[in-house]
Amino acid sequence: MSRDSEQHATAPAARTPAGDIITDLDQLSLAATSRTCQHCGRSFIEGDDVVAYVHKPAEQRIYEVGHCVCAHAEHRQQEVFTLGVHELMVTGRIGVASDAATQSTWPILIDPVPVGVSAPATTTIRWLPPETPLAEQVVPTATQRQQRRTARTQVTVGGHQPTVEGDD
Structure with a gap:
């Protein structure tokens, strides 16, 4: 077997855009x-459930968290979205990452579940039903579908919870 064929046999699998999004989150x-x-000004602690507004301008490659609110149905979420920016509403929990070398810690979003998306060409949100994958190449597991159902009950936009599953 030649060296070239060995390299091709051990090359990592190609990454899909959907896989990249999930990895980024x-x-x-x-x-x-x-x-x-x-919404309420309460300080977050490790383990708190939150809804995060996550965005990525069209020319950037990395998602950033704009702000978070407590995951309570009565807390209002962002209602207007920005043209030219890929935006997500994501539920998750507050976790803590640490760096032993610098003895520092910082908060992170763990178990992220995307519940809504606003494409760069729109100013509205499209709700992701529990059965819909984030992108066509990703098939959600039963656990992910249940997490998305639960997460949708914690999100309120315009004073109303999403009542229709799908692109409402």
Whole structure:
């Protein structure tokens, strides 16, 4: 077997755009946020359930967290979205990452579940039903579908919870 064929046989699998999005969400730091609920001002602690507004301008490659609110149905979420920016509403929990070398810690978003998306060409949100994958190449597991159902009950936009599953 030649060296070229060995390299091709051990080359890593190609990454899909959907896989990249999910990987990006799993690595979100909350260090740049205020660490308080934008709605009620309560300080977040490790383990708190939150809804995060996550955005990525069209020319950037990395998602950033704009702000977070407590995951309570009565807390209002962002209602107007920005043209030219890929925006997500994501539920998750506050976790803590640490760096032993620098003896530092920072908050991160763990177990992220996208519940809504606003494409760069729109100013409205499209709700993701529990059965809909984030992108066509990703098939949600039963656990992910249940997490999305639960997450949708915690999100309120315009004073109303989403009542229709799908692109409402």
